[in-house]
Amino acid sequence: xxxxxxxxxxxxxxxxxxxTTVSFVLNQTxxxxxxxxxxxxxxxxxxxxxxxxxxxxxxxAMVRHKSIGLFVSHSRSIFSDAFIGMLVEKLTPVLNKHRxxxxxxxxxxxxxDYLQLAEVDNVDGIIxxxxxxxxxxxxxxxxxxxxxxxxxxxxxxxxxxxDIDNRQAASEVISYLAGLGHKDIAMIIHAPMAxxxxxxxxxxxxxxxxKAGLVxxxxxxxxxxxxxxxxxxxxxxxxxxxxxxxAVFAGNDIMAYGAIQAxxxxxxxIPGDISIAGFDDDFFSRYLNPPLTTMTVPVxxxxxxxxKQIMEHLQLNENCKxxxxxxxxxxxxxxxxxxxxxx
Numbered sequence: 001x002x003x004x005x006x007x008x009x010x011x012x013x014x015x016x017x018x019x020t021t022v023s024f025v026l027n028q029t030x031x032x033x034x035x036x037x038x039x040x041x042x043x044x045x046x047x048x049x050x051x052x053x054x055x056x057x058x059x060x061a062m063v064r065h066k067s068i069g070l071f072v073s074h075s076r077s078i079f080s081d082a083f084i085g086m087l088v089e090k091l092t093p094v095l096n097k098h099r100x101x102x103x104x105x106x107x108x109x110x111x112x113d114y115l116q117l118a119e120v121d122n123v124d125g126i127i128x129x130x131x132x133x134x135x136x137x138x139x140x141x142x143x144x145x146x147x148x149x150x151x152x153x154x155x156x157x158x159x160x161x162x163d164i165d166n167r168q169a170a171s172e173v174i175s176y177l178a179g180l181g182h183k184d185i186a187m188i189i190h191a192p193m194a195x196x197x198x199x200x201x202x203x204x205x206x207x208x209x210x211k212a213g214l215v216x217x218x219x220x221x222x223x224x225x226x227x228x229x230x231x232x233x234x235x236x237x238x239x240x241x242x243x244x245x246x247a248v249f250a251g252n253d254i255m256a257y258g259a260i261q262a263x264x265x266x267x268x269x270i271p272g273d274i275s276i277a278g279f280d281d282d283f284f285s286r287y288l289n290p291p292l293t294t295m296t297v298p299v300x301x302x303x304x305x306x307x308k309q310i311m312e313h314l315q316l317n318e319n320c321k322x323x324x325x326x327x328x329x330x331x332x333x334x335x336x337x338x339x340x341x342x343x
Contacts, residue, residue, distance in 0.1 A: 015045035069123035082282035090303035112137030147313035170204030178212035182247035190251030231258025275337035290335035
């Protein structure tokens with residue numbers, strides 16, 4: 001009697017896993033996190049049943065999807081960060097044209113073993129954003145010539161970097177507020193100071209105050225942490241001061257969203273009582289009431305340049321010379337700022 005053909009479903013039943021898991025294990029599908037114990041169960045069941053997959057189907061399954069990892073260092077959820085959302089939106093179609101898919105990998109601040117993560121996710125190259133100080137993992141990427149592009153800035157020129165001048169951009173926002181006549185200008189820093197952009201924007205804030213002949217006052221500085229809630233609490237603290245600021249510079253638009261709600265919850269008017277300016281020009285900034293004055297970051301250009309650079313690294317390998325590019329920004333003046341009321 002002819003023996004019945006063994007199927008992947010039979011292997012799944014014996015191993016106690018799903019049919020999909022069997023497919024992932026036997027085809028070594030990239031980007032799937034499967035425990036060693038499960039892999040052993042599946043392989044053991046396949047051997048016991050003498051399972052032989054259909055060769056044509058196996059060939060199709062073994063076609064490797066080429067991938068680029070977007071590694072995002074963040075102390076909060078990246079999925080509530082509008083700027084990261086815009087970056088993903090702009091990167092995806094550009095990479096897809098080159099037949100690469102985008103794999104988004106959230107990272108904690110101190111999680112820096114990028115090379116190991118690249119191997120686990122089976123990505124061909126890495127686009128890294130939200131750079132920070134003392135990032136030891138970057139050196140491993142550089143030493144192994146792993147295709148890497150940074151949207152941001154670090155001190156090591158051995159890796160390609162695309163960024164804006166965060167210090168100058170922040171300085172321009174403060175100069176604008178000072179030019180309106182504001183003397184008490186607060187800042188809500190958008191992230192921990194370990195992050196390069198946070199440090200540079202704060203430096204630009206201080207430099208612009210000095211240039212405008214204004215005194216830097218530590219009591220007008222608050223620290224946020226990437227989300228609206230921290231912006232709200234920071235603004236509440238500023239409003240509790242005996243002499244609250246007449247203008248606030250939020251280190252990114254998400255901080256501004258929280259700050260705006262805190263101002264409105266106190267029954268105050270924007271910009272009549274307090275002017276507020278942000279940074280990034282997220283999706284919703286122009287649709288707020290009032291529309292938010294903010295520094296517009298060229299996210300489309302950042303994405304296009306990053307995709308172009310990572311493709312060059314993949315094509316040229318070790319022969320690709322790292323480059324550093326600074327893209328221009330534009331202050332988008334809207335209705336959230338006006339000269340302070342005279343008292």
